[in-house]
Each structure stands twice: as structure tokens, then as C-alpha cells.
Amino acid sequence: MRQTQLFTKTRREAPADEVSKNAQLLIRAGFIHKEMAGAYDLLPLGLRVIEKIRGIIREEMNAIGGQELHMTTLQGPELWEKTGRFDDAVVDNWFKTKLTNGTELGIANTHEEPITAMLTHHINSYKDLPAYVYQFQTKFRNELRAKSGIMRAREFLMKDFYSFNRTEEDFKAFYEKAAEAYTRIFMRAGIGNVTYRTVAAGGTFTTGFTDEFQTISDAGEDIIYVDKEKGIAVNKEVYNDDTLAQYGLDKASMVEEKSIEVGNIFPLGTKYPDAMGLTIKDENGEQQQVHMGSYGIGLGRLMGTVVEVLSDEKGIVWPASIAPFGVHLVSMTSNDEVVVAYADALYEELTASGVEVLYDDRDARAGEKLADADLIGIPTRILIGKDTISSGAVEVVDRATAVVKKVTRDELLSHMGSVASAEIAG
Amino acid sequence: MRQTQLFTKTRREAPADEVSKNAQLLIRAGFIHKEMAGAYDLLPLGLRVIEKIRGIIREEMNAIGGQELHMTTLQGPELWEKTGRFDDAVVDNWFKTKLTNGTELGIANTHEEPITAMLTHHINSYKDLPAYVYQFQTKFRNELRAKSGIMRAREFLMKDFYSFNRTEEDFKAFYEKAAEAYTRIFMRAGIGNVTYRTVAAGGTFTTGFTDEFQTISDAGEDIIYVDKEKGIAVNKEVYNDDTLAQYGLDKASMVEEKSIEVGNIFPLGTKYPDAMGLTIKDENGEQQQVHMGSYGIGLGRLMGTVVEVLSDEKGIVWPASIAPFGVHLVSMTSNDEVVVAYADALYEELTASGVEVLYDDRDARAGEKLADADLIGIPTRILIGKDTISSGAVEVVDRATAVVKKVTRDELLSHMGSVASAEIAG
Numbered sequence: 001m002r003q004t005q006l007f008t009k010t011r012r013e014a015p016a017d018e019v020s021k022n023a024q025l026l027i028r029a030g031f032i033h034k035e036m037a038g039a040y041d042l043l044p045l046g047l048r049v050i051e052k053i054r055g056i057i058r059e060e061m062n063a064i065g066g067q068e069l070h071m072t073t074l075q076g077p078e079l080w081e082k083t084g085r086f087d088d089a090v091v092d093n094w095f096k097t098k099l100t101n102g103t104e105l106g107i108a109n110t111h112e113e114p115i116t117a118m119l120t121h122h123i124n125s126y127k128d129l130p131a132y133v134y135q136f137q138t139k140f141r142n143e144l145r146a147k148s149g150i151m152r153a154r155e156f157l158m159k160d161f162y163s164f165n166r167t168e169e170d171f172k173a174f175y176e177k178a179a180e181a182y183t184r185i186f187m188r189a190g191i192g193n194v195t196y197r198t199v200a201a202g203g204t205f206t207t208g209f210t211d212e213f214q215t216i217s218d219a220g221e222d223i224i225y226v227d228k229e230k231g232i233a234v235n236k237e238v239y240n241d242d243t244l245a246q247y248g249l250d251k252a253s254m255v256e257e258k259s260i261e262v263g264n265i266f267p268l269g270t271k272y273p274d275a276m277g278l279t280i281k282d283e284n285g286e287q288q289q290v291h292m293g294s295y296g297i298g299l300g301r302l303m304g305t306v307v308e309v310l311s312d313e314k315g316i317v318w319p320a321s322i323a324p325f326g327v328h329l330v331s332m333t334s335n336d337e338v339v340v341a342y343a344d345a346l347y348e349e350l351t352a353s354g355v356e357v358l359y360d361d362r363d364a365r366a367g368e369k370l371a372d373a374d375l376i377g378i379p380t381r382i383l384i385g386k387d388t389i390s391s392g393a394v395e396v397v398d399r400a401t402a403v404v405k406k407v408t409r410d411e412l413l414s415h416m417g418s419v420a421s422a423e424i425a426g
Numbered sequence: 427m428r429q430t431q432l433f434t435k436t437r438r439e440a441p442a443d444e445v446s447k448n449a450q451l452l453i454r455a456g457f458i459h460k461e462m463a464g465a466y467d468l469l470p471l472g473l474r475v476i477e478k479i480r481g482i483i484r485e486e487m488n489a490i491g492g493q494e495l496h497m498t499t500l501q502g503p504e505l506w507e508k509t510g511r512f513d514d515a516v517v518d519n520w521f522k523t524k525l526t527n528g529t530e531l532g533i534a535n536t537h538e539e540p541i542t543a544m545l546t547h548h549i550n551s552y553k554d555l556p557a558y559v560y561q562f563q564t565k566f567r568n569e570l571r572a573k574s575g576i577m578r579a580r581e582f583l584m585k586d587f588y589s590f591n592r593t594e595e596d597f598k599a600f601y602e603k604a605a606e607a608y609t610r611i612f613m614r615a616g617i618g619n620v621t622y623r624t625v626a627a628g629g630t631f632t633t634g635f636t637d638e639f640q641t642i643s644d645a646g647e648d649i650i651y652v653d654k655e656k657g658i659a660v661n662k663e664v665y666n667d668d669t670l671a672q673y674g675l676d677k678a679s680m681v682e683e684k685s686i687e688v689g690n691i692f693p694l695g696t697k698y699p700d701a702m703g704l705t706i707k708d709e710n711g712e713q714q715q716v717h718m719g720s721y722g723i724g725l726g727r728l729m730g731t732v733v734e735v736l737s738d739e740k741g742i743v744w745p746a747s748i749a750p751f752g753v754h755l756v757s758m759t760s761n762d763e764v765v766v767a768y769a770d771a772l773y774e775e776l777t778a779s780g781v782e783v784l785y786d787d788r789d790a791r792a793g794e795k796l797a798d799a800d801l802i803g804i805p806t807r808i809l810i811g812k813d814t815i816s817s818g819a820v821e822v823v824d825r826a827t828a829v830v831k832k833v834t835r836d837e838l839l840s841h842m843g844s845v846a847s848a849e850i851a852g
Binding site: 005006007008009011030033035036039040041042043044046047050065067068069070071072073074075076095096097098099100105107114118119121122123128131133138140142144154155 | 431495499
């Protein structure tokens, strides 16, 4: 895409009320726009990142047998009254609204009840299990304070996955597969080296432990204790001798860290299937309970976490896997026809070979272009200047390390073309 | 996908309160699930159709210069008060909710105000125009009665596109390009031959005419008068001698039809830019107004319209372009190992060559499988039975015409493979 055609501009300043680094950088670089505290529009660059994240998550969820669907946001009270969760005293962050006839509706903050109830129309026999379903759907949560930028929002896109198994053993085997898929997701999104599967309290869903995936960051609202060698962590909530003994951990090896919860997986037992009447007939025609689990990842929170963890003083540093574009092509002068023609031709060739290129073709000073490119954070930058014409080599700059390589145009096209083909095939 | 792994089942009956043909068929075939009147979950088959529709629309919107973004659903009152549209007496189908501090919020039913206001942060100069932005976003409308299945819902996925031009002439030129893109979308979605660009009243947005795209169908809530030769229609609302004269139409050639509004395009003038303070500086540094248009298509309504128009007494008939799968492979016997092995191998080969296959590998009677296949409506069906093994030919059945062809396995694979490659390349 030509930058002259991208409507967003970078800004020097984020809104004064925006205190979080993630939202400050994402607003300044033109990825998001703040509608109100806890509600952000995704502008073209931000939507591209979210779509990359969605693609990674979708692949991993499909690989473990997930079937994608899309539930409604509007929720009638009937299903939620069966579990007592329509009551604001039980779930204190509902947004609610009303039909014109006065019936109160919920604006979904989660989907256990409707997904389970919907399945009663399709699942009746042990032969129908396992069933694994997931969606990317906006959740609405009436947070009292929303102050962490896109990390704790009132409106946010979430991937929620629900597993339904015949036995607790089947459930546990699947739960481990899901945990492995989560590990792959955070690895692929570029924060695998600072993200730990973390023992956590059961919360409102279950009495046993649950698992969180926590990413070490000073912006985090959680405290965890990490055994970095074993690659496992314990949330402060349940950090005690009993927990350590149960997981074979030694206090001496545990390091305290602030962290961001980027995902969680929950055993839900038979609570929701029981309440919604989701049962199966076994081989003898007898009704049996169904064992459920849930598995969440907030896509905006993941984007924000990557920004918190990987940015530097100049701006954002995207991993290639979720960057809005793979290459930022910068024409260093806009008043030299030969340079412009060279850059134009390279843009066309790279794009034609499948590389996603943002092309800074603006009539602006080189210094401004480079500062914007640092802020936007595309991983590979290609600079075209007068030198390029005389030397026949382009400068390739790595955003993360600032390492500069000079390569010929043919080397560049051959390398980039093969990377793009591998991505298309992959 | 193997049908034994698809969790949805077909049903003999739709819910008793469901009177519309589109929702009845889509529910019975397992594409959607009704949460309440006017709010439907998209199950895996339904989501696949919506994603195909989204892909077509996205291509056409990008081709006319659209930049995709995603606005929030939660809407603060400030922007809407500037146009008077937060008032329930002005916009009578708002869903509203409240923050914990009591502030009333709107749940977006359209996005003119926030999109225009957001752009004030990025657009200041005549050099920044034109700007074309669009999104796929759920709209919420508090309809008094929601009775037409997925055609008039309380919650529905909409593509809304907004154009911002420097002059009225620029706007008009773009408006015609957008109209052409709409014509291509409905053609590609399989209803081009019964869909007409239709002169309509301005509604609340403008005092001049606007354009609707109307599809002839007995399920429609609108009445239009069509000149089929000229390929143009007039909505009953504005069907009078003045309108006919203005468009060079003759009453004698106009045929009255019931129709479904599948899309609309609106000139909005300078109303929203003026109200939100979106202006541009011209070459002389003087502030100038911005000319806006909006362009909507409901994705669920388009899916429902296709079902209304193309279904027959046996079920749905999808056009290949938006079918959930391209091929329905049916193994006609599940107790013959040779037949099952043949079908399994064909499934693997077709899938590997890029064909999207739903493979009915269920242990069920052939008659039940064929009835389900008719109901689900995948355009091409491949039947594998004992005959296939003895004759070396598979039966290929066209869902729309019921025409049967016998082809060898090699012919089939070579034909299907090239279709799939063309689609991937296309």
C-alpha cells in the first residue's frame, strides 16, 4: 500500500488521558483511535495486526479440531437465569439493554450458556462427542475503571473456545492439547520467550486450579512467581507451599515478576451442560453428563502485550508474524525522478511477488519518514536514496536491531520472493 | 470436512414461531440457530457462507479504494448529540445501555458520526482527500417486530462504506463507481439477474433521491416498478410521472414486483462533516466543506435473499461463489469397505488439490444422505456407490438442475483441480 493513500497519520502526542504505553504508541502510530475509556476503533494498520493474530489463532484452533461459529451479542435472560448469572450481583460487569416491549437483554460478556444451550439441538448421543467449537466475537464488560489502554477494555474482540467431552479423562487429554496450542500461539506471536503457563485460582468457574498464560511485563496487573528453567509459573493468588509441592516446584528457584494475563484455560466440569440440559445417551441408552472446558484469548490484549514487551524508545517493534506489513519501503527523496522511479518499480515488483509492502511515497523529509517508520515498527525497512542509484545496492534495515545490510536489487527480490512464497504455501 | 465431525445436524422442522422461508431452511439445514426473534447465531456452515460473501464484498470495496477498519459498538452520546441523533424521538430503534457511573451509551446502529469524527484527527488538507473507509461491523437495531428471519434482524453484520470527497463532482463520480461495484457484488453472489438498481426516496439522510439495490422476491417487503430491458427500477415510494420523466422511463414498460432491498447507497452531502467539524484547507489555506456518501450491505440479509430466491422444494441451492463447500462427496453405503476406501481416498485427493469438500461419511441410509444434501444445497454432489467400483465412473449431480453426469475419477480430479487452482489464483 502507498502511504499517500493510507488515511491515517502519525501523531506526536497521544490523548492526555491515555496513560498506558500500549495505547499511547498505537494511537500515535495510527493503529487505533480512542472512542472512550476502554473502547478503541481499529484503524487500517491496527486491523491488519488483529487479522494476522486472528489467522494464527484460527490455524491453531482448527488444528485441535475446533469448528468456528459466531454467537449473538444480544442475550435473552432465560438461559442466564438457569445458572443465576443474569443477576448483576453475581456477574457485576454486565452491560444490559431493553427491547421496545421492556424485556431486559444482556450484551454478551461471555458465551457459556448460549453455546451450551445451542448444542442441545445437535448433540444427543455419545457418538456426537467430542465437540469443539470456537468463535471470534466481541465481548462487552462494564469495567468500573478502564485504564490499561487496550489491555482491559469495555469492548474487545475475544477468541473463546469451548470443549465438550464424554468423560473427565477425555476432557483432561484435550485440555493439555489446548494448552500446547496456546503455547504455540504465543510463540508464533513473538512473545513465547516471556510467556509462561501459570497455575492460577479457579475463579468463579471451578474450585480446582486453572491455567493462565502470563507474559512478563512491567505493565502487568498480576504478580507471578516463575521457575524459568522449568518454564512454569504460579500466580500470587495461589503461591503457597501446598501449590509448590503439588507442582514439584522449589521456592528458591522462583522469581517474582509483574505480568499480563494473555490467555486462560478453564475446566468447567459439568456445570453448564447440567444447567442447560446438555446430556448424552450412552451405549445402553442411559443419560450421561458432559464435561466442558473453556479457552480464551483477547486479540486486542495480545496486540497490546506485544507492544508493551517489544517496543523501544523510538516506537513499536512488530514481530514479522503479526506486523501490519512485512516491508516498509521508504523513498528517501521525493524530488529526484530517478530515485522515485526506482522505488516505484521496486514497490510494484515486491507487491507482485506477494510481499506485503507499505511504501512511503510521501513528499516529506527523510528524517520525518524514518521517525514515522520507527514509530510504526514494520520489521524490515528498505531505503532507496541517491546512493542506491549510484551503488546499485539498497539498504535493508532491521527495525529491532537497527542492523543495516546493503544488498543488490536482485538479491533482495530473490530473498523476499521466496519468503513470500513460503508464507503463502505455509 | 468430514460430516461425522461437523457437530450440526439437519432437522425436519424449524421452530414453530419461525415463519420466513429463509430462516426455516437455514435452521433446518444447520446454518443458523435462533437465539431470539431477530438474533441468529451463525453455525459453521452459515459462517462459511458469510465469510464467502465477506470475501467478495471486501475485494470489490478494496478495488474502488476502500480502506478497511473496525469501529466500536459502544457509542458515547457526545458525537450523536451534535447531529441530534442520540434522541430516541429522532432515531427510534436505538439499543442503549449505561456505564456503571450512569452515563448512557448507544449500541451502534450506524456509524456516520464516529467515523467522521475519527477522521478529523487524520484529514486536514485537500491533499488528504479522497478518503474511502469501510468496515464489517455488527449493527444493533431495536426493531419493534422482527419477523422476516435473517432479513430484518435486531443484530446483523453489515458492510458500511463511507466516502469523503473534496467536491460534489468528485463525490458523484465515485458514487457511480460504487454503484458499479454493488452491481458486481450481487452478480457474483448469484442474484444479479433479479437485482435492480432502484430509484428511491431520500429517507432521513438527504432530500434528493438515493439508490437501492432491490432483488425481486415474493418474500420482499418493498414494491418496485421495473423496466427489465433498461435494467432499472423505481421504488413505489417515488413512483410518479415526475420520477419517470427524470429517468427517461415509460409507465407502459414498468412491471410491478415485490422485492427485497439488498443494498443501498446514499448521498449525505456535507451534513456529518459539518456537524463533526471535518473540513479541509484548500490550496489557499481556506477551510472547505467535505462531501460524504454512505454505502451499505447487510451480509445476513444477502445470505437470506439468496436462500429466498434460489431455494426449491427440497432445500437450499447455493451458487458456487458463496456455497459453504464447493463439493458434497457422498458415500452411498457405509458397510462396504471398498466403497468407503474409494470415497476416503477421493476425499483426501480433492482436499489436497484445494477443493472445499464436505464428505458425508456418516453411517446412515443413502436416502437420508441425499435428502440432507438437497437441504444443505452444496452446488456439486459426487456420489460413490458400488456402481462406482464396477464401472470406474463417479456420478456428479448438479444441485440446481439435478443433471447427472458419469465421469471417470481422473476426469473428475483434473477438472476439479483446475477449478480450485483458478479460484486460488483469482
